Amino acid sequence: xxxxVVRYSDGLPKNSPNPESETSKKKEAARRRRYPPEKKTVTxxxxxxxxxxxxxxLTWYLPGILTKIRQACLFSLSDGSDRSRKSDVSQNAxxxxxxxxxxxxxxxxxxxxxxxxSEFFHQGDGPQGSANxxxxxxxxxxxxxxxxxxxxxxxxxxxxxxxAAMPTGFCKFPLASCNGVARCHLRIQCNM
Amino acid sequence: xxxxxxxxxxxxxxxxxxxxxxxxxYDAGLQAIQRLRGTPDVNRQDVLRHWASVFSGVSVISxxxxxxxxxxxxxxxxxxxxxxLGTYRSxxxxxPGLGISLEYGPGTVVGISGMVLDHEVPEVEGDRVCxxxxxxxxxxxxxxxxxxxxxxxxxxx
Numbered sequence: 344x345x346x347x348v349v350r351y352s353d354g355l356p357k358n359s360p361n362p363e364s365e366t367s368k369k370k371e372a373a374r375r376r377r378y379p380p381e382k383k384t385v386t387x388x389x390x391x392x393x394x395x396x397x398x399x400x401l402t403w404y405l406p407g408i409l410t411k412i413r414q415a416c417l418f419s420l421s422d423g424s425d426r427s428r429k430s431d432v433s434q435n436a437x438x439x440x441x442x443x444x445x446x447x448x449x450x451x452x453x454x455x456x457x458x459x460x461s462e463f464f465h466q467g468d469g470p471q472g473s474a475n476x477x478x479x480x481x482x483x484x485x486x487x488x489x490x491x492x493x494x495x496x497x498x499x500x501x502x503x504x505x506x507a508a509m510p511t512g513f514c515k516f517p518l519a520s521c522n523g524v525a526r527c528h529l530r531i532q533c534n535m
Numbered sequence: 536x537x538x539x540x541x542x543x544x545x546x547x548x549x550x551x552x553x554x555x556x557x558x559x560x561y562d563a564g565l566q567a568i569q570r571l572r573g574t575p576d577v578n579r580q581d582v583l584r585h586w587a588s589v590f591s592g593v594s595v596i597s598x599x600x601x602x603x604x605x606x607x608x609x610x611x612x613x614x615x616x617x618x619x620l621g622t623y624r625s626x627x628x629x630x631p632g633l634g635i636s637l638e639y640g641p642g643t644v645v646g647i648s649g650m651v652l653d654h655e656v657p658e659v660e661g662d663r664v665c666x667x668x669x670x671x672x673x674x675x676x677x678x679x680x681x682x683x684x685x686x687x688x689x690x691x692x
Contacts, residue, residue: 355611358608359604359606386637408643463601472597475593476592
């Protein structure tokens with residue numbers, strides 16, 4: 344990049360607006376006039392970093408790195424097994440983990456966020472939807488989700504000694520109410 | 536808990552990647568998690584004991600395209616870690632503000648300043664899931680962990 348990222352970010356909003364709005368598009372167009380991108384799109388397939396004019400790294404691009412990590416790990420075992428198949432074990436673990444989310448991966452109907460807009464989801468062999476898990480999101484226990492369809496893994500509480508309501512378990516949530524995107528904002532200290 | 540356990544190794548791997556690409560952010564994330572675990576009313580939570588990551592959280596996004604956007608709730612100098620997986624074949628992560636398009640095949644990991652760079656993922660044929668790891672500014676503010684450093688390439692010289 345030929346520009347200074349600190350100056351660039353000074354002009355950015357801290358809370359991202361809806362990227363689809365006309366206002367956002369106009370502001371982005373103005374920003375690109377001031378900080379123009381490459382005239383011809385550069386396609387990258389090799390590992391690289393993107394740096395600004397001062398050497399600040401904005402992006403690390405690590406294509407296929409998960410597989411390589413797992414291959415290195417399995418090579419060290421020297422067990423003679425089919426390494427090419429097992430090299431994807433980490434990917435498979437994450438895909439399997441998605442399956443465990445099951446019905447929580449739904450698309451809400453009335454969310455104002457583009458992230459929950461059904462138009463952006465497409466057909467695949469697996470489910471459509473998204474789920475957020477943040478064990479340390481909000482200490483004060485108030486909800487940061489604006490989605491009316493939100494559910495929370497912290498739906499079950501017990502009374503702690505000081506009277507603060509605390510989640511009793513990750514899995515004690517009403518699956519029957521999973522009719523929206525699962526925003527699993529785990530409240531870890533509630534009503535203090 | 537079962538889900539957390541299933542991704543615990545992957546969480547740890549992604550944290551290790553962060554330790555390489557932004558060591559100071561890794562340290563800040565670790566301090567924040569340690570602060571959470573060291574707070575009596577917090578460390579009772581089984582969730583934290585099963586959370587093998589220095590990130591504040593993760594979004595699991597299944598079969599969704601993303602229009603050009605920036606993320607919020609983090610800090611400009613921090614990275615989100617994007618992990619893309621699946622059975623799809625051809626896909627690119629586009630950075631339209633830079634004029635760069637990154638081949639985005641399964642198993643690719645991208646550390647990106649998600650609040651600075653607008654990024655876009657088009658629709659793809661096949662099955663795809665993205666694990667997007669992030670750190671939350673408000674968690675670090677509560678933990679009083681600064682984390683103000685940008686990652687400078689001079690660090691590796």
